[in-house]
Amino acid sequence: MKKKQLLLFLRTLNARAYVRIFGQMREATWVVASVLGGFFTMTTYIYLYRTLGTGSEFSGLVVLGGFMTPFFMNVLWGVATQLYWEKEMGNLELMLVSPAPLSAFLVGLSVGGAMHTMLRSLAVLFFGIAVFKVKFTILHLPLAFLVFLVTLFSMYGLGIVFSSLFLYHGRDAWRTADLVMEPTNVLSGSYFPARFLGVGLVGIAALIPTTLGLDALRQLLVPSFTVKVLDWRWELLILIGLGLVFAFIASWALRSVEYKARRDARLTLRWQ
Amino acid sequence: MHTSIQVENLTRVFNRRGTAPFHALRGVSFDVSHGEIFGLLGPNGAGKTTTIKIMATLLLPTSGRVTVAGFDVEREYARVRPLISLISGGETSGYGILTVEEQLWMFSQFYGMETPVARARIEEYLRVVGMWDSRRQQMNRLSTGMRQKVNLVRGLVTDPNVLFLDEPTLGVDVEASVVIRRIVRDWVQEKPERSVILTTHYMAEADELCSRVAIINHGLILANAAPSQLKQDLDSRAHYEITLDRLDGEQLDRITAVMGEGNDLVLGADKVTNSPMLMAHLMHESDIARLITALAAQGAALEYMRKLEPTLEDAFLKMVGRRFEDEEETASPVS
Numbered sequence: 150m151k152k153k154q155l156l157l158f159l160r161t162l163n164a165r166a167y168v169r170i171f172g173q174m175r176e177a178t179w180v181v182a183s184v185l186g187g188f189f190t191m192t193t194y195i196y197l198y199r200t201l202g203t204g205s206e207f208s209g210l211v212v213l214g215g216f217m218t219p220f221f222m223n224v225l226w227g228v229a230t231q232l233y234w235e236k237e238m239g240n241l242e243l244m245l246v247s248p249a250p251l252s253a254f255l256v257g258l259s260v261g262g263a264m265h266t267m268l269r270s271l272a273v274l275f276f277g278i279a280v281f282k283v284k285f286t287i288l289h290l291p292l293a294f295l296v297f298l299v300t301l302f303s304m305y306g307l308g309i310v311f312s313s314l315f316l317y318h319g320r321d322a323w324r325t326a327d328l329v330m331e332p333t334n335v336l337s338g339s340y341f342p343a344r345f346l347g348v349g350l351v352g353i354a355a356l357i358p359t360t361l362g363l364d365a366l367r368q369l370l371v372p373s374f375t376v377k378v379l380d381w382r383w384e385l386l387i388l389i390g391l392g393l394v395f396a397f398i399a400s401w402a403l404r405s406v407e408y409k410a411r412r413d414a415r416l417t418l419r420w421q
Numbered sequence: 422m423h424t425s426i427q428v429e430n431l432t433r434v435f436n437r438r439g440t441a442p443f444h445a446l447r448g449v450s451f452d453v454s455h456g457e458i459f460g461l462l463g464p465n466g467a468g469k470t471t472t473i474k475i476m477a478t479l480l481l482p483t484s485g486r487v488t489v490a491g492f493d494v495e496r497e498y499a500r501v502r503p504l505i506s507l508i509s510g511g512e513t514s515g516y517g518i519l520t521v522e523e524q525l526w527m528f529s530q531f532y533g534m535e536t537p538v539a540r541a542r543i544e545e546y547l548r549v550v551g552m553w554d555s556r557r558q559q560m561n562r563l564s565t566g567m568r569q570k571v572n573l574v575r576g577l578v579t580d581p582n583v584l585f586l587d588e589p590t591l592g593v594d595v596e597a598s599v600v601i602r603r604i605v606r607d608w609v610q611e612k613p614e615r616s617v618i619l620t621t622h623y624m625a626e627a628d629e630l631c632s633r634v635a636i637i638n639h640g641l642i643l644a645n646a647a648p649s650q651l652k653q654d655l656d657s658r659a660h661y662e663i664t665l666d667r668l669d670g671e672q673l674d675r676i677t678a679v680m681g682e683g684n685d686l687v688l689g690a691d692k693v694t695n696s697p698m699l700m701a702h703l704m705h706e707s708d709i710a711r712l713i714t715a716l717a718a719q720g721a722a723l724e725y726m727r728k729l730e731p732t733l734e735d736a737f738l739k740m741v742g743r744r745f746e747d748e749e750e751t752a753s754p755v756s
Contacts, residue, residue: 238515242509246478248533412481
């Protein structure tokens with residue numbers, strides 16, 4: 150990539166991330182509502198596990214689930230469906246008329262979305278630790294951070310793949326996102342160990358990066374967590390592989406879908 | 422003059438599920454020179470926006486060729502995009518949560534501009550449109566006119582060579598429209614390589630701004646000429662409205678005989694003063710001198726006189742109407 154193109158990519162990324170990070174901070178009620186929503190979901194599961202008399206590690210895995218779930222929601226609603234919304238708002242035309250590549254907008258959306266979500270997720274984590282006295286080991290904190298970053302890379306890569314499909318399929322894809330939200334939460338084991346799904350389902354669920362990412366984080370941060378899917382090292386490798394595959398597919402899909410969308414007038418006709 | 426845009430035999434067909442293919446463009450050809458404001462006029466669904474979207478690399482042509490600054494919009498779109506800007510009327514682009522300044526900065530980054538350069542241009546253009554004091558206002562609190570001024574600034578900040586203006590004053594009040602037209606006119610004259618493609622429903626706007634206009638309907642170019650030429654082609658006769666202190670039917674007959682065949686005189690009355698009002702349709706502009714002499718010979722004194730100019734709207738309506746009839750008669754495309 151030439152220096153000029155690299156600068157264009159980075160400036161576009163920065164500008165689009167800016168909207169996510171600083172712009173959305175202006176909607177304080179939305180931030181508060183999303184933190185409280187995550188906190189109450191987490192609370193429900195913790196009380197459920199306590200009522201059932203499960204071990205204390207289950208509270209830990211729920212808090213980690215509460216920490217990671219907003220990221221996947223952001224991937225689905227803030228990245229995958231975003232090009233569709235940009236089209237409805239009239240921004241997509243301007244993005245495409247500009248010399249910046251679509252991938253720069255989407256990486257910007259991802260970086261901005263991840264940073265914005267991080268604040269909400271950290272708030273949920275903080276409340277989980279403070280209110281429910283959940284304990285985590287910090288022995289493997291750097292490794293856990295690495296797993297977290299790789300999981301984000303893989304998740305947002307998947308989001309960019311979806312975004313190109315959503316751009317082409319418009320409203321149908323948006324409804325599909327609505328449809329897959331809850332099943333995805335279930336399959337990725339947000340609030341229970343994914344291994345409970347059984348070998349067949351967990352194999353499918355492993356395609357959702359949150360599944361293995363969460364499982365690895367639980368192994369590294371919750372000392373008594375034993376119901377793992379795979380060893381965290383394998384999970385990390387699979388996540389890296391998934392991330393690279395998603396990045397490759399996303400890069401190809403964006404170019405291909407943009408061409409098809411120009412050919413079939415999908416970029417310019419709204420409400421389809 | 423160098424050519425900025427060349428459109429050759431452009432067609433675009435939209436295939437829609439369950440309906441017959443829609444031919445939005447059926448062999449459109451025109452070119453735009455550097456320094457020119459070129460107007461595309463036509464009724465709704467005529468093909469104006471489709472043409473602009475193809476020139477702006479948003480849509481692929483079904484056949485034909487379009488070059489912008491010498492680059493093919495289909496194959497070399499990556500080289501076209503840094504050189505163009507698109508501004509649409511009624512545009513709600515951007516993000517309401519951003520301030521005017523932030524929004525403009527964001528779009529400048531999509532063109533890879535250095536932030537200090539972008540900020541300097543944003544200030545310059547916001548001052549030009551009279552919105553510098555509103556720079557910290559959130560976008561979702563702006564009026565339609567203010568929003569459209571911001572859109573215009575967004576299009577200019579990146580210093581394009583070609584500016585596509587798709588109904589830029591749609592829904593905008595008179596003051597904002599005047600400002601937008603003035604800026605566009607000044608902008609295109611600042612650098613020799615600049616040009617503007619304008620689509621508009623407002624004929625007066627096209628008449629005021631455009632050096633040439635193409636009238637498009639049903640995906641066909643019906644005419645491509647300077648507005649003055651189109652108006653002249655509409656009717657070569659000179660038209661005058663003359664209010665007199667007195668004139669009766671007998672006097673009018675005598676004057677008509679003096680003026681000769683081809684010069685039509687119609688006597689009516691002024692709606693306000695009820696004075697005799699003569700509508701004169703003369704073969705040649707110079708005939709007005711003979712008419713005034715003839716009127717004086719009849720003892721009729723002039724109270725008021727004005728020349729009636731055909732408008733671009735008259736030309737447009739007549740042309741679009743005539744072509745509709747032609748199409749019905751011949752049922753064959755005309756370009």
